[in-house]
Amino acid sequence: MNSDLRSPLNRARGLGSAKSGVHHFWMQRLTAVALIPLVVWFAISLVMLSGADYGMARSWLSSPFVMVLLILTICIGLYHGQLGMQVVIEDYVHNEGVKLALIVAIKFIAVFFGLAAIVASMRIGFGG
């Protein structure tokens, strides 16, 4: 017997559970926790690098330790950022078509920039 008092149509309209409800919430928190030490490291590095010329910036960027932490910072930052932007878009954009297009766009942008950062970082580190 169906214990749900709502009709199937009413449930579908209310955007009922798709069985992955907490995934967005959990990934946002997981990436937030990861970003705490990464952002502290990055902010200190940024201040220390202030005024660095081309050579100094490249020598810093070519250290394997920096490469790993910087790629993590950028990629996790992009992931966390697009999760947040998705919520902003869902809150303020009410046209379904525009909303979908924007959400797809921010996900594509995140992947594109993430790969660009990895390739650029490796190009410096491995002397391309």
Place this chain on the structure above:
Amino acid sequence: MSVANRPVHRPLSPHLQVYRPQLTSTLSILHRATGIALSVGVLYLTAWVVCASGSYDVYAKFQAFNGSFVGRFVLGGWLFSMFFHLFNGIRHLFWDVGYGFEIKDAYRSGWIVVAASLVATAISWIVGLRLI
């Protein structure tokens, strides 16, 4: 119009303008605003790495913008956004595990976040510009 496409008229919550601005609501919207700024900022950071992987001239153009008045303003705002979103994000994580919900605690943690963000931004600028 079919039943499924008919718009659903749900009651609206009171609108923004009936509320007096408070620290808690101001920091809440500031968290979102700085989050948006940082989403753009991480793209800018990627652009920096890409420029550094390019030629000397490309990097020099990028650095020239950073050193300009507008560039300094953007970087300063970015740094503040980073610190604010970091500290307020930690405040949010405490809420997520159930701490700090009393009104008194929410205000205290809010002021701590404001003070910590301003101090961290100021120290970064003083050290970054080699003022001391």
